[in-house]
Amino acid sequence: MPITEVEGRRITLSHLDRVLWPATGTTKGELLHYYVTAADVLLPHVRGRLASFVRTPDGVDGQRFFQKRPPAGTPDWVRTTERVRSGGELMSQVDVADLATLVWAGNLSCVEIHTPQWKTADPDSADRLVLDLDPGPGAGIADCARVALELRERLAADGITAWAKTTGSKGLHLLAGLRGATSRAASGYARRIATELERAEPSRVVARMAKADRRGRVFIDWSQNSASKTTAAPYTVRARPRPTVSAPLAWEEVEELRKPGGAEFAAGLTLDRMPDRLERAGDLLAGLLDPAAEAALPG
Template sequence: MTPITEVEGRRLALSNLEKVLYPATGTTKGEVLHYYARTAGPLLAHVAHRPISFLRYPDGPGGQHFFTKNPPPGTPGWVRIADVPRSGGERAAPQVVVDDLATLMWAANLVVEFHTPQWRAATPALADRLVLDLDPGPPATAVECCGVALWLRERLDADGIHACVKTSGSKGLHVLAPLEPTPSTDVSAYAKRLAVEAEAALPALVVHRMNRALRPGKVFVDHSQNAAAKTTAAPYTLRARPEPTVSTPVSWDEIASCTAAGQLVFRLDDLTGRLERYGDLLAPLNDPGLAGRLG
């Protein structure tokens, strides 16, 4: 029998709680749901009011993956749905907005990664965040990403923009910054300029083009996720990786002192302690007083 639980007055059917989703660690679906319940506060602070795209992996990271922007079949009527414009002038389409704990737990029960754009559902293509995705090409690792992140932090600071950083939950890092609402096209152009500058300043370390032939041993500074149609893995989302790794906010001290890629790998069991120790290291992203302005 599927257990029924009540979350904030909503009845949820939580299924297959004993199912092992991550065989490498024996992590069950019940543990995944418990993780999302524990981290709901900071996670919701970063995804609320934004249309959600889901990467579903119901049989674990070794099974099939489904990326969808549409509300999944069986979405409850109480889940908030926003009509979101599509690129190319297509008619607006519905997407889920995860604004509360009940919706978060309903979505987590589907076994998903949470991905969001850099803008809110009420103001499509008007970004309030900038993101630079640092992706290492082997044999480069997160260690090389840290060097690039520190350069980007200093460069952004020169423009009066406050940078934060998190792990991607995979191999690399995401450098993020709060912005005054700015057209996504302008943010994209600015982000590309930063990536080009980074390559010019660190030619042995950075590449700004996606061409894989250019990437071995270097860090690809992916600026493309600032485009209005693109999304980025949300802070605190679990990833569909062999182990239950989390896209985890980190401090700049941790970035500066990183000497081995494993130092910046965090799993779901690590997050409670980190939140108790550091709080939400990405809280500045939601502070209007820190929002930068592009020149």
């Protein structure tokens, strides 16, 4: 098995030719190449946060599992942090703090990276707000785009700047930077905004969890602001039938999603196409990392 050195860390790579996405023939080696290419824009969004992984050792059509604890054999140079779970139990999780850790995780077929809306240095504060727009049966990405644009204006009215990205699945995520907020307060605010829009447009939007209510509507999932929840990280690959990426979007692109061909554009944001996009556009979520963009929730 080949051994590579990444930032002074020796990592044994295995089964680089293993196909993880049978529909496209995409291999683990290609997954690793993407994560190395995207590391400069991905790492700032996940560093300092507890990572959970979706692992697909036999490919996305095989067994998959969600892993929070560090995998067996985790090298001692991988940064981990202990947190107290709701039941009082101590549990360690990985911090994807550097390129070597990202490559190590990718080699374990950790296809997806999920993180919470708070940093380990200050777990009692929520520094991110997230609204997950999930189209129900009969709705699509164009409907999510329309709701995203409306939510952008609603958040701006409260002095909150929003950024958008694809989920890498069917919908969109809206993200904003917060200061001086708790996870409980962020969840309450997100729920209030979602409920407001449901009341204004009940035929197109739903803020309730019941799946039976989602047909033909966009579900605004506000619950991912809970301290116990995580969201697919910016630039993570998704364990979908095709190797789609949770890709940041310009607001002009969100507008374009409402037009014919929008669904094809979003579905085409795959790991093989992202390097060219990154070279052209850079990190479209860079503003989210600027402390000056953080906003206080309205009282």
